[in-house]
Amino acid sequence: MLLEKRRLAFTGSTDPENGFDMTVINDLFKILVFPGFLFVVNLGLFLEWVDRKIYARLQNRIGPPWYQPWLDVLKLFSKEDVIPEGASSFMFTWLPVFYLAVTVTAFLCIPVGAYAAVYSFPGDLIVVLFLLTLATIILFLLGWYSGSPFGRVGAVRAVTQFLAYEVPLVAALLTQALLADSWSISLVMARTTVGFPRFVGVHLIALAVALISLQGKLLRVPFDAPEAETEIVAGPLTEYTGRRLAFIRLAERTEMAVGVGLVSDLFLPFPARLGVFGFVISTILVTFVLSVLRASVARFRIEDTTVLAWKYILPFSALGMVLAIIVRG
Amino acid sequence: MMLEKIIALSRKSSPWVAHFNSGGCNACDIEVMATLTPRFDVERFGIQLKGSPRHADILICTGPVTAQIRERLLRVYHQMPAPKYIVAVGSCALSGGVFHDCYNVLGGVDRVLPVDVYVPGCPPRPDAIIAGIVKVLQKMESDALELADYRQASAAGGGTTHVHLQ
Numbered sequence: 001m002l003l004e005k006r007r008l009a010f011t012g013s014t015d016p017e018n019g020f021d022m023t024v025i026n027d028l029f030k031i032l033v034f035p036g037f038l039f040v041v042n043l044g045l046f047l048e049w050v051d052r053k054i055y056a057r058l059q060n061r062i063g064p065p066w067y068q069p070w071l072d073v074l075k076l077f078s079k080e081d082v083i084p085e086g087a088s089s090f091m092f093t094w095l096p097v098f099y100l101a102v103t104v105t106a107f108l109c110i111p112v113g114a115y116a117a118v119y120s121f122p123g124d125l126i127v128v129l130f131l132l133t134l135a136t137i138i139l140f141l142l143g144w145y146s147g148s149p150f151g152r153v154g155a156v157r158a159v160t161q162f163l164a165y166e167v168p169l170v171a172a173l174l175t176q177a178l179l180a181d182s183w184s185i186s187l188v189m190a191r192t193t194v195g196f197p198r199f200v201g202v203h204l205i206a207l208a209v210a211l212i213s214l215q216g217k218l219l220r221v222p223f224d225a226p227e228a229e230t231e232i233v234a235g236p237l238t239e240y241t242g243r244r245l246a247f248i249r250l251a252e253r254t255e256m257a258v259g260v261g262l263v264s265d266l267f268l269p270f271p272a273r274l275g276v277f278g279f280v281i282s283t284i285l286v287t288f289v290l291s292v293l294r295a296s297v298a299r300f301r302i303e304d305t306t307v308l309a310w311k312y313i314l315p316f317s318a319l320g321m322v323l324a325i326i327v328r329g
Numbered sequence: 330m331m332l333e334k335i336i337a338l339s340r341k342s343s344p345w346v347a348h349f350n351s352g353g354c355n356a357c358d359i360e361v362m363a364t365l366t367p368r369f370d371v372e373r374f375g376i377q378l379k380g381s382p383r384h385a386d387i388l389i390c391t392g393p394v395t396a397q398i399r400e401r402l403l404r405v406y407h408q409m410p411a412p413k414y415i416v417a418v419g420s421c422a423l424s425g426g427v428f429h430d431c432y433n434v435l436g437g438v439d440r441v442l443p444v445d446v447y448v449p450g451c452p453p454r455p456d457a458i459i460a461g462i463v464k465v466l467q468k469m470e471s472d473a474l475e476l477a478d479y480r481q482a483s484a485a486g487g488g489t490t491h492v493h494l495q
Contacts (some may be wrong), residue, residue: 052372056367056370056372059367060367061367061370061372061373062370062373063370063372063373064372064373064375065373067342068342068343068375071338071339071342071343071375072339072343072375074335074336074339074343075336075339075340075342075343075386078336078339078340079386079410079411079412080410080411080412081410082383082408082410150381229378229379229380229381230380233380233381234379234380234381234383234384237381237384238380238381238383239381239383240383240384241383241384241410242410245383245384
């Protein structure tokens with residue numbers, strides 16, 4: 001009986017006997033298990049391990065075992081919760097939850113290989129970008145309401161850096177959208193990455209810009225001035241402990257999965273051809289590039305980040321966009 | 330019980346350390362920093378250095394406690410979320426060392442805080458510091474399991490259930 005129900009849930013048909021609409025269970029499964037919440041959170045934690053392992057190998061170390069990120073989060077869930085005196089208790093409690101909700105929602109619009117996104121419509125690329133922007137705003141609020149000067153400095157830096165990388169990131173993704181003549185992620189995926197890439201030069205420019213600005217979006221070295229532990233403790237996260245920190249950590253990993261997944265869907269040929277397996281492989285590839293970047297450079301000061309973005313990366317991304325318009329004709 | 334075992338494992342496998350110098354000569358701090366370099370690869374044990382005491386499970390204390398630093402040391406300790414552990418690193422943190430009879434020195438770290446593991450040496454080698462932290466990890470696991478046992482026993486009809494979460 002249960003198996004029958006499960007089969008129906010997968011096929012999405014209605015059960016005529018009790019008149020219950022099985023598509024509800026189907027949708028819930030999609031949102032909560034695959035390719036929704038459980039999948040993206042575990043993918044994010046897995047990518048964290050890939051990142052830390054590659055970083056360790058590049059430093060000639062062994063690095064953490066594969067289950068390390070899961071144990072880190074579990075430990076944080078089992079620790080004491082502290083609300084500091086100067087913090088806003090409401091914001092302090094709910095912002096981490098919103099953070100995770102926003103990033104998981106962003107992933108619902110991203111197709112996992114050939115497996116269609118939970119919710120896709122023409123223009124979902126804009127929605128994903130908007131939700132990622134919202135995640136940065138939430139990070140700012142996290143720091144601002146934690147009642148710590150380190151948190152506030154980190155929050156302001158996060159927003160300053162947001163002004164630096166956001167425009168090149170959107171421009172790089174816009175280049176792909178221009179080449180494919182669509183704002184839908186699955187259409188861009190189908191049109192630009194299947195078959196021989198005709199505009200390979202433009203793709204490469206956009207990919208380089210997207211990878212560098214994604215590094216900034218995810219606050220990783222060299223763009224980790226907002227969380228610089230050697231100067232401002234832990235930036236916006238300074239005062240967070242226990243469960244709240246675990247939620248923030250999960251949200252950051254999910255944000256990484258969303259960003260990396262978006263770049264692999266839009267730029268790499270594997271997700272469209274090899275399905276879910278190809279999607280995971282391409283996220284590992286993109287993570288590899290980001291880890292090598294993290295391991296080989298030192299931190300920029302916040303003003304250097306802004307100068308780099310506006311003087312060098314933005315003209316480069318504009319060049320990509322102009323080329324895209326020219327080659328499209 | 331299964332859940333408690335997993336939690337004990339997670340505590341043991343993911344110790345985040347914060348580092349505090351309560352008035353030493355910096356030699357121990359240099360050794361602690363050396364411990365965290367790629368050569369010794371403490372990430373094998375899941376050890377990560379955290380800037381904020383709010384994120385830390387273990388406080389690594391170096392140096393004797395001076396009268397002035399006492400308040401700050403206590404404050405950093407109280408900022409850490411429970412369960413929390415202290416490792417005293419170096420002769421001065423153990424007993425005050427060569428500074429033991431200075432007018433402004435209170436003595437070792439255990440005059441102010443409950444120390445779990447003492448790592449002697451002036452300064453101790455990174456290997457010794459790693460050995461000390463691994464000893465704390467064993468203590469963390471046994472503490473978590475003991476607490477779980479105690480809870481189970483008291484739930485099965487034991488006496489009072491006042492458990493000091495440490």
